[in-house]
Amino acid sequence: MQGYSFELVTGPMGCGKTEELLRRVRRTIIAKKKVKVISPEVDTRAHGDYIESRNGLWLEAIKVKNAAQILSVVKQDDEIVAIDELQFFDEYIVKVISKLVEAGKKVIGTGLDLDFKAEPFGYMPELMCLATKIDKLSAVCMKCGSEYATRTQRLVDGKPVDKNSPLIMIGGDETYEARCIKCYELPDVKSETRKREFKLLHFGE
Ligand SMILES: [Zn+2]
Known part of the structure; x- marks a missing residue:
């Protein structure tokens, strides 16, 4: 078991990132290592x-409100720190992970590399640069069956949402599916009716 390292597992929705994180964490538990599993509170x-x-696999995890809180949760004798959904953290996540790695810990993280607009998600680009090892997984395209789905399509009522939809929608009626580059759609709809519809979904009223 190597300390002083940061393994990052990335890819679109449904590529098996969390499954892979859980697999790696389970191995560290078998090896009787001290492990902390952390996830952001925003994960719905x-x-x-x-x-x-x-x-359907699961593991107990500590929910944190922000990146800085990770440092108060991790104890000195923890050897492995697993963090899920890294794309949701604030900019301090880059410093926090550097600190943990420099303190000799092995950090295993997952995160979406691209948001639903196919743009880099949060601080994932910086984290990818910081990583010791990156595994970029692809999913199966939900439209054509290609094994190289690298994008996350956001759908509301089964239809692709447009560019003006908010980045993080909590409690909305949206679904996500993995798509390949050919099948991915991002309509640029700007009509008032559509905007109002998204606002209502966003605030859940
Ligand atoms: Zn496809």
């Missing part, structure tokens, strides 16, 4: 204090 998939992959 898991409601309790745990992280869950799409295939």
Whole structure:
């Protein structure tokens, strides 16, 4: 088990990032290492204090409100720090992970590389530069079945949302699916009716 390292698993929605994180964490538990599993509170998939992959695997996790809080959660004798959904953290996440790695810990993280607009998500570009090892996974395209789905399509009522939709929608009626570059769609709709519709979804009123 190597300390002083940062393994990053990235890719679109549904590529198996969390599943891979859980697999790696389980191995460290078998090796009797001290491990902390952390996830941002914004993650709506898991409601309790745990992280869950799409295939139903789960592990207890500590929910944090921001990146700085990670440092107060991790204890000196923790050897492994696993962090899910890194794309949701503030800019301090880059410093926090550097500090953990420099303190000799092995950090294993996951995060979406691209948002639904196919633009770099949060501080993932910086984290990819900082990583010791990166595994970029692809998903199966939900439209054509290609094994190289690298993008995350956001759908509302089964239709692709346009560019003006907010980056993070909590409690909305939206779904996501993995798509290949050929099948990915990003309409540029700016009509007032559409805007109002998204506002309502965003605030859940
Ligand atoms: Zn496709």
